[in-house]
Amino acid sequence: MPAVEAIQLTRTFGAKVAVDHLDLTVEEGEFYGFLGPNGAGKSTTIKMLVGLLRPTAGQARITGIDIWQEPQRAKQLIGVLPEGLALYERLTAREFVRFVGAMYGLPTRDAAQRTDELLALMDLDADADKLIVDYSQGMRKKTALAAAIIHTPRVIFLDEPFEGVDAISGRAIRNVLQQLRLRGATIFFSSHILEVVERLCTRIGVIAQGRLVAQGTMAELRTLAQTGDHSTLEDIFLRTVGADDEQRREGGERSLSWLA
Amino acid sequence: MAGVVDRTLTWLGLDAARQRALIGLRLRLLQRQFEREPGRMVGFIVFLVIFGPLVLLLAALSAFIYVAAPTPWPVQALGIVLTGLWLAWGVLPLLAFRTNEGLDLARLLVYPLSTRDLLASALLGTLFDGPSYVTLPFFVAILIGWFDQPWLLPVALVAILLAYALMMVTGQLVLTASMGLLRSRRFRDLSIVLFSLLGSSCYLINRLLESLARATDAATLRTLEPLLVLRWLPPGACAQALALAEGGDWVGAGLWLGYAAAWLALLLWAWWKLLLRMTTGAATWSLPAPAATSARRQLHTSDAIGAIGFAWLPAPARAMLVKELKLTWRVPQRRIGLLQSVLAPFALIVAIFFGEMEALSRLPEWTAAGLPAIMLFAAWGLSTNMLGMESRGLATLLLTPAPRQQLLLGKGLAYALMALAPTMLYAAVLAAITSSPLILVGLLAGIGTALVVVAVNMVAAVYYSYPFDENSTVRQRSGGGWRTGIVQIVVVPLAMAAAAAPATLPMLIGVWWKLPLVVTGIGTLAGLAYATILFGWTTHYAGAALTAREAETLAAASLTQ
Numbered sequence: 001m002p003a004v005e006a007i008q009l010t011r012t013f014g015a016k017v018a019v020d021h022l023d024l025t026v027e028e029g030e031f032y033g034f035l036g037p038n039g040a041g042k043s044t045t046i047k048m049l050v051g052l053l054r055p056t057a058g059q060a061r062i063t064g065i066d067i068w069q070e071p072q073r074a075k076q077l078i079g080v081l082p083e084g085l086a087l088y089e090r091l092t093a094r095e096f097v098r099f100v101g102a103m104y105g106l107p108t109r110d111a112a113q114r115t116d117e118l119l120a121l122m123d124l125d126a127d128a129d130k131l132i133v134d135y136s137q138g139m140r141k142k143t144a145l146a147a148a149i150i151h152t153p154r155v156i157f158l159d160e161p162f163e164g165v166d167a168i169s170g171r172a173i174r175n176v177l178q179q180l181r182l183r184g185a186t187i188f189f190s191s192h193i194l195e196v197v198e199r200l201c202t203r204i205g206v207i208a209q210g211r212l213v214a215q216g217t218m219a220e221l222r223t224l225a226q227t228g229d230h231s232t233l234e235d236i237f238l239r240t241v242g243a244d245d246e247q248r249r250e251g252g253e254r255s256l257s258w259l260a
Numbered sequence: 261m262a263g264v265v266d267r268t269l270t271w272l273g274l275d276a277a278r279q280r281a282l283i284g285l286r287l288r289l290l291q292r293q294f295e296r297e298p299g300r301m302v303g304f305i306v307f308l309v310i311f312g313p314l315v316l317l318l319a320a321l322s323a324f325i326y327v328a329a330p331t332p333w334p335v336q337a338l339g340i341v342l343t344g345l346w347l348a349w350g351v352l353p354l355l356a357f358r359t360n361e362g363l364d365l366a367r368l369l370v371y372p373l374s375t376r377d378l379l380a381s382a383l384l385g386t387l388f389d390g391p392s393y394v395t396l397p398f399f400v401a402i403l404i405g406w407f408d409q410p411w412l413l414p415v416a417l418v419a420i421l422l423a424y425a426l427m428m429v430t431g432q433l434v435l436t437a438s439m440g441l442l443r444s445r446r447f448r449d450l451s452i453v454l455f456s457l458l459g460s461s462c463y464l465i466n467r468l469l470e471s472l473a474r475a476t477d478a479a480t481l482r483t484l485e486p487l488l489v490l491r492w493l494p495p496g497a498c499a500q501a502l503a504l505a506e507g508g509d510w511v512g513a514g515l516w517l518g519y520a521a522a523w524l525a526l527l528l529w530a531w532w533k534l535l536l537r538m539t540t541g542a543a544t545w546s547l548p549a550p551a552a553t554s555a556r557r558q559l560h561t562s563d564a565i566g567a568i569g570f571a572w573l574p575a576p577a578r579a580m581l582v583k584e585l586k587l588t589w590r591v592p593q594r595r596i597g598l599l600q601s602v603l604a605p606f607a608l609i610v611a612i613f614f615g616e617m618e619a620l621s622r623l624p625e626w627t628a629a630g631l632p633a634i635m636l637f638a639a640w641g642l643s644t645n646m647l648g649m650e651s652r653g654l655a656t657l658l659l660t661p662a663p664r665q666q667l668l669l670g671k672g673l674a675y676a677l678m679a680l681a682p683t684m685l686y687a688a689v690l691a692a693i694t695s696s697p698l699i700l701v702g703l704l705a706g707i708g709t710a711l712v713v714v715a716v717n718m719v720a721a722v723y724y725s726y727p728f729d730e731n732s733t734v735r736q737r738s739g740g741g742w743r744t745g746i747v748q749i750v751v752v753p754l755a756m757a758a759a760a761a762p763a764t765l766p767m768l769i770g771v772w773w774k775l776p777l778v779v780t781g782i783g784t785l786a787g788l789a790y791a792t793i794l795f796g797w798t799t800h801y802a803g804a805a806l807t808a809r810e811a812e813t814l815a816a817a818s819l820t821q
Contacts, residue, residue: 088653098579
C-alpha cells in the first residue's frame with residue numbers, strides 16, 4: 001500500500017488553479033523529493049496532503065487512509081515540518097516538543113525522555129530552556145523537526161527543511177532524516193536546494209503550474225528529460241519545467257539590453 | 261500646479277522627481293492597506309464616529325477661549341493646546357498607537373537619497389496620516405482666534421507650521437527610539453503590558469484627577485500662568501511668540517520663533533542620527549537575557565496542574581491547559597487580559613469606596629452582584645478568539661491527532677481558572693471580613709458566568725476566528741472580515757448575555773428582593789449546574805465542529821506571511 005497518494009488532487013484560489021488534478025504516489029520507505037519553481041503548487045500540495053488545506057477536488061491518502069475523511073487516524077501516522085514552521089514561539093524548545101508529544105498521545109514520561117534525546121541530537125540541549133522567539137532560523141527549524149518526529153511517524157512531510165539553515169544545522173537535519181529512513185519511515189520533502197535532493201532522494205517528482213510534469217529516479221528522469229547520463233538534477237529540472245525551451249525560443253540566455 | 265510644487269521642492273534643495281516617487285509610494289501603500297485589510301476601514305470609520313465629534317468639540321472650545329476669554333488666557337490656552345498636542349504625539353507611539361504610518365526609512369537607506377530628501381519625504385508623508393488630521397481643527401481654531409488681528413496672521417501661520425513640524429518630528433523620533441527599544445523583546449513585552457494597563461486604568465486615574473481638581477480652588481486657578489513654564493518647550497515657544505507679537509514686541513516674537521526653529525533643527529538632527537544608528541545595527545538597548553528556566557521547574561508546572569484537581573483530564577487536555585496558562589502569561593497581549601482580571605476586583609473596591617458611603621453598608625450585596633460582571637469581563641477578555649490566539653502554533657496543533665474536544669476542554673478550563681483565581685481570592689477575603697455567605701453565592705454565580713462566557717467564545721472561535729500576531733509590537737492586530745467583526749462585537753456579547761442569564765439571574769433576583777439565603781443559594785447552584793452542563797455540551801459541539809472545519813478555521817486565523 002502506498003504511503004502517500006494524491007488522486008486527482010485539485011485546489012483553486014478564485015480563478016487561479018494552484019494544483020491541477022495531481023496524481024502522485026509515494027511508496028513506503030521512499031525518500032521522495034518534490035520539486036518545482038516558485039508558485040508551482042508544492043506547498044499547497046503538501047498542505048492538502050497533511051490536512052491543513054481543504055482540496056477543491058480529489059483525494060489525499062496516507063497509507064490508504066483518506067486524511068479528509070479520517071483526519072485523526074491519518075494524522076497519527078504523519079509528522080510535518082510545515083511552511084513557516086508554526087511554532088509556539090513563547091514556549092521553550094523543551095516545552096514545545098513535550099507539548100507536541102502529549103498531543104500525539106505519548107505518556108508524559110516518554111515524551112520528556114524523547115524530547116531530551118531529540119534536543120541533544122539536534123544540538124539544542126544547551127538552549128532547550130530558552131524561548132523559541134529568541135532562536136535563530138536554524139534552531140527553529142531543528143525544533144520544528146524534533147516536534148515533527150517525536151511520535152516516530154510512518155510518513156514525514158518536510159516543506160523546505162533546508163531553507164535558511166547553515167551547513168552545520170543542515171548536516172544535523174540530514175543525518176536525522178537518514179536515520180529515520182533507515183528505520184523504515186517514508187519521507188516526502190520539498191526543497192529548492194537541488195544538490196541536497198539529488199544526494200538524498202530515491203525518487204523525485206517535479207511539479208510545474210500545479211501539474212506533475214515528471215516523476216522517477218534520477219536515471220529515469222535523465223531518460224525522460226533526455227539530458228544525458230552525466231546531467232545534474234539542475235539540468236533535468238530546468239528541462240522538465242520548460243525553462244530551457246523558453247530560453248531556446250528566446251534565442252539563448254535572457255539578458256538585459258542595457259548591459260549588452 | 262505640479263510645476264509649481266516641483267519648483268518649490270527644487271528651491272528647498274529637494275529632488276522633485278524623488279519626492280514625487282516617494283509620495284506616490286506612500287499613497288499606494290496607504291491604498292493597499294485599506295484594500296487588503298477591510299478591518300482598517302471599519303476601524304477608521306469607528307474612530308471618526310467616536311473621536312471625531314470629541315476632537316471638534318475640543319477644538320471649538322479652544323477657539324471660544326481664544327476669542328472670548330479675558331487676557332492673558334487666550335495665549336495661555338494656546339500654549340496648553342500646542343504643548344498638549346506635542347506631548348500626545350510624543351507619548352502615543354509608546355502607548356502602541358501609530359501616529360505616523362509613513363514609509364519605513366530604514367528600507368530607504370539603501371538607495372542614494374540625500375538626508376534632506378529622506379527627512380522631507382517623511383514629513384510630507386505625515387500629511388497622509390489619518391491622525392495628522394486630528395490637529396487640523398486645532399490649527400483652524402488658532403486662525404479663528406487671531407483672525408481679527410490680520411497683522412498677526414504671518415506669525416500665527418509660522419507658529420502653526422513650526423508646531424506641526426515639531427509634533428511630527430517628535431513623533432518620528434520617539435517612534436524610532438521605541439523601535440530600538442522594541443527590538444528587545446523583553447522590553448517590548450513589558451511596555452505593551454504596562455501601557456495597556458495604564459490605558460485601562462482610566463477609571464482610577466479619573467478618580468484621582470477629580471479629587472485633585474476638588475482640592476484646587478478657583479482663586480489658585482486664576483493666578484496660574486502656565487506659559488511661563490511651557491514657553492521653554494518647543495510648541496510653547498510658538499505660543500509665546502504669538503503672545504509677544506500681540507503685544508507689539510516683534511523682535512521678541514522672532515526670537516521665540518527662532519528658538520522653536522532651533523528645537524526643530526535639533527530634533528531633526530537627533531532623529532536622523534538615531535535612525536542611522538538604529539539601521540546600521542549599533543543600537544539595541546536589550547536587557548540581559550534571564551537565566552533559562554530549569555527543566556525541573558517546568559516539570560513542576562505540569563505536576564501542579566494535576567495536583568490542583570485536574571489529574572482526571574486526558575493527557576492532551578491537561579497539556580493544553582498547562583500550555584495555555586504559560587502562554588497567557590508569556591504573550592504580552594494575552595497577559596494584559598490576565599492582569600486585568602486580577603485588577604478588576606480592585607476596581608470594584610475603588611468604585612465602592614469612592615461612591616456613596618451608604619454603599620459600604622451594603623458591601624456583601626454589591627460584591628455578590630458585581631462578581632458575575634467581573635467574571636464575565638475577565639473570562640471574555642481571556643477567551644476571545646481563543647483559536648486565533650494560538651497564532652503560528654495553530655497549524656501545529658491541528659496537525660496533531662489530539663481529539664479537538666479535549667483541546668477545547670483544556671483551553672476552556674484554563675480561561676475559567678484564570679478568570680476565577682484572583683476573583684476567588686478577593687471574594688474569600690471580603691467574605692471573611694463581612695462574615696457574609698452572600699459573597700460566596702455571588703462567587704458561584706460568577707463561576708457559572710465564566711463557564712458560559714468561555715463556552716460562547718468556544719463556538720465563536722470555531723466559526724469566526726481572526727489572526728493574532730503574538731510578535732506584534734502593538735496590543736492587538738485587527739483582522740478578519742466585516743462579518744467576523746460584527747459577530748465578535750455584536751452577536752457574541754448578545755449570546756453571552758442571553759446564555760449567562762440563567763446562571764446569574766437566580767442570585768441577582770435573590771439579592772434584589774432580599775430572598776432567604778437558602779432560596780438564593782439553591783437557585784444559584786441550579787444556575788451553576790446549568791452553566792456546567794452548557795460548558796460540557798458546548799465543548800463537544802465545538803470540538804466536532806472544529807474537526808469538520810479545521811482547514812477553514814486555520815485559514816481564517818492565519819497570519820498573512
